[in-house]
Amino acid sequence: MLDRPTERLARPYSGETYYERAPLKPAHWDWTVSSYIFLAGLGGAAQGLATLARFADARQFAGLVRNARHLGTAASALGAALLVLDLKTPGRWYNMLRIVRPTSPMSFGSYILTAFGGLSAFTSFSEMVGRRGLVGRMLARLAGIAQIGAGVTGAGASTYTASLLSATSSPFWAATPRHLGVMFGTSAVACAAAALSLGERWAGRHASGRRLDDIAFFATAAHLLASLSWTRRLKREGIPEAVTSSPSGRTLNTGEMLVAGAVPLAAYALNRVATSNRDPALSVIGSVAILAGGLMLRHGALGLGKETAEQPRTYFGRAQPAQSKRLRDRR
Amino acid sequence: MNATIDRQEALATAETRIEPGKRYGFFTDTTLCIGCKACEVACKEWNQLPAEDMALSGTSYDNTERLSATTWRHVRFVEQMADGSGERAAGDGSAVPRPGDGPHNAAPDRWLMMSDVCKHCSNAPCLEACPTGAIFKTEFDTVVVQQDICNGCGYCVPACPFGVVEIDQLDGKAHKCTLCYDRLKGGLEPACAKACPTDSIVFGELGALDRRANERVRELHARGVEDAYLYGTPGSPGATGGLERLNAFFLLLDRPEVYNLPAAPSRPASRILPALGAGLAAVAALACLAGSIFAERPRR
Ligand code: SF4
Ligand code: SF4
Numbered sequence: 001m002l003d004r005p006t007e008r009l010a011r012p013y014s015g016e017t018y019y020e021r022a023p024l025k026p027a028h029w030d031w032t033v034s035s036y037i038f039l040a041g042l043g044g045a046a047q048g049l050a051t052l053a054r055f056a057d058a059r060q061f062a063g064l065v066r067n068a069r070h071l072g073t074a075a076s077a078l079g080a081a082l083l084v085l086d087l088k089t090p091g092r093w094y095n096m097l098r099i100v101r102p103t104s105p106m107s108f109g110s111y112i113l114t115a116f117g118g119l120s121a122f123t124s125f126s127e128m129v130g131r132r133g134l135v136g137r138m139l140a141r142l143a144g145i146a147q148i149g150a151g152v153t154g155a156g157a158s159t160y161t162a163s164l165l166s167a168t169s170s171p172f173w174a175a176t177p178r179h180l181g182v183m184f185g186t187s188a189v190a191c192a193a194a195a196l197s198l199g200e201r202w203a204g205r206h207a208s209g210r211r212l213d214d215i216a217f218f219a220t221a222a223h224l225l226a227s228l229s230w231t232r233r234l235k236r237e238g239i240p241e242a243v244t245s246s247p248s249g250r251t252l253n254t255g256e257m258l259v260a261g262a263v264p265l266a267a268y269a270l271n272r273v274a275t276s277n278r279d280p281a282l283s284v285i286g287s288v289a290i291l292a293g294g295l296m297l298r299h300g301a302l303g304l305g306k307e308t309a310e311q312p313r314t315y316f317g318r319a320q321p322a323q324s325k326r327l328r329d330r331r
Numbered sequence: 332m333n334a335t336i337d338r339q340e341a342l343a344t345a346e347t348r349i350e351p352g353k354r355y356g357f358f359t360d361t362t363l364c365i366g367c368k369a370c371e372v373a374c375k376e377w378n379q380l381p382a383e384d385m386a387l388s389g390t391s392y393d394n395t396e397r398l399s400a401t402t403w404r405h406v407r408f409v410e411q412m413a414d415g416s417g418e419r420a421a422g423d424g425s426a427v428p429r430p431g432d433g434p435h436n437a438a439p440d441r442w443l444m445m446s447d448v449c450k451h452c453s454n455a456p457c458l459e460a461c462p463t464g465a466i467f468k469t470e471f472d473t474v475v476v477q478q479d480i481c482n483g484c485g486y487c488v489p490a491c492p493f494g495v496v497e498i499d500q501l502d503g504k505a506h507k508c509t510l511c512y513d514r515l516k517g518g519l520e521p522a523c524a525k526a527c528p529t530d531s532i533v534f535g536e537l538g539a540l541d542r543r544a545n546e547r548v549r550e551l552h553a554r555g556v557e558d559a560y561l562y563g564t565p566g567s568p569g570a571t572g573g574l575e576r577l578n579a580f581f582l583l584l585d586r587p588e589v590y591n592l593p594a595a596p597s598r599p600a601s602r603i604l605p606a607l608g609a610g611l612a613a614v615a616a617l618a619c620l621a622g623s624i625f626a627e628r629p630r631r
Pocket of ligand 1: 449450451452455456457458474490491492493494495496507
């Protein structure tokens with residue numbers, strides 16, 4: 001307890017630091033982790049969309065579902081490899097599954113990823129075997145059940161990464177957990193729809209491609225709205241300059257607002273209005289932009305968390321809640 | 332783990348009996364610190380930690396600069412001038428004035444010294460983050476990393492609200508103060524506390540330490556040092572945001588930030604549900620939309 005606090009101890013924080021030294025240590029994570037976050041979002045949401053598409057019309061969306069299954073498998077395999085690469089003692093990767101710890105997103109996330117990867121691999125396998133013969137039909141039936149699991153764990157894989165970053169002390173990650181969750185979630189759905197749309201367009205299945213473009217359009221609109229609210233919230237939480245001034249901040253802003261926001265929205269809207277959705281080129285532009293922007297968002301967000309960990313004023317300014325206020329009120 | 336410890340040297344050196352199942356910690360009284368760094372040296376010697384790059388930092392006598400994977404005690408030196416320059420004047424973001432800068436070519440008017448260490452948090456964020464179980468709570472209620480389990484994922488590093496734990500680049504494992512786990516098991520008080528010549532660092536059982544610390548604050552207040560307060564005991568600054576308490580706590584004379592400590596740190600795990608919940612809600616909302624788009628009758 002601050003017994004008899006003097007003036008100086010009770011007044012609001014005014015920027016004191018210890019020789020400008022970093023108050024926190026930043027994570028060592030680099031592009032491998034941000035790429036993993038991107039891949040987990042992409043693959044996870046793709047399997048989620050495939051689950052929904054299968055429920056709506058398994059026959060019409062068979063191609064989409066096949067692509068989503070392979071995408072989920074590839075993304076989780078590549079993502080897991082990237083995570084192991086990032087460990088400082090990679091030979092012990094299996095210790096990630098040594099315990100279950102609900103307070104650690106890295107712990108429960110490892111289980112989500114394992115379940116998602118396993119289920120996706122099974123659905124992929126059934127696609128490769130095909131529906132012929134008794135075995136094929138049985139596999140396809142089982143894969144249909146596994147698909148539901150893949151969709152649910154996919155939703156987890158695409159969003160738990162926001163809690164992974166938020167459950168740290170790095171100011172940028174810790175400041176806005178809810179917004180980070182919404183940003184990662186909306187971006188994951190947009191990226192998945194965009195990637196699947198590319199596949200449909202490539203195969204000439206424009207009808208389902210158009211539906212995916214619609215989904216990508218709405219997800220992008222939600223993403224853009226969320227990012228506008230995020231920017232305001234960050235300012236309130238005391239992290240404005242970091243976002244706009246550093247290279248990571250610029251990557252983040254350009255990624256979320258322009259590349260994964262304005263550009264695809266314009267491309268899809270134009271496609272719809274001007275060519276009544278018949279121009280695959282505009283669709284492809286929109287999809288590629290969403291994917292590039294999604295990657296930029298993750299890279300920028302990762303970098304900003306590491307940068308703000310070393311900014312004493314950003315951290316101390318935020319670590320000042322009720323405490324000093326209550327003391328001031330008591331006087 | 333109920334085996335009693337036969338040899339109790341700590342009884343003689345710290346007036347503390349070390350018994351598994353009780354809670355132990357440090358009370359670091361910064362008003363007694365003379366900046367001799369005996370704690371840093373004793374820690375390095377006992378734990379066989381290598382020296383780091385040595386250079387003059389230009390920031391008072393603090394050439395150690397930071398806690399690290401191989402430095403588990405770190406003495407800070409805060410020089411303050413009566414006219415408000417020095418640390419406190421740096422609040423506007425301008426360069427930090429150093430002794431010798433500007434008008435006063437003199438010694439500082441007040442010199443705060445503080446031996447920093449891992450806080451052995453009650454709800455330790457590093458432990459809560461560790462996915463491998465490498466970090467655990469010992470039978471003495473201290474927080475220790477098991478290097479034979481750690482896989483170097485690095486999650487504990489940004490989780491710590493005090494910037495303590497670090498991964499060593501050579502062995503790829505996390506390291507930090509163990510509160511001399513090995514010594515406690517042998518009935519010895521931690522090396523830093525034993526070496527401290529002024530008893531600025533006191534090792535003991537938490538109940539006794541809290542009593543001693545509160546007594547000291549009262550004594551200082553009675554003597555006119557009204558700024559004295561505790562950082563890290565239950566309900567005080569540092570023990571905020573769900574951290575409950577810091578087993579290694581401090582008596583400070585100025586704002587926590589002056590000592591590079593956050594006034595109100597928080598427990599990172601409390602942010603899991605908001606992030607995950609909001610993310611899943613956004614995905615679920617978009618999923619409903621996507622479902623209806625997939626189910627729509629063909630338009631053309
Ligand atoms: S101070 Fe940091 S390293 Fe020490 S117990 Fe607390 S969270 Fe862990
Ligand atoms: S680096 Fe080691 S001690 Fe730290 S969280 Fe990872 S496994 Fe646990």
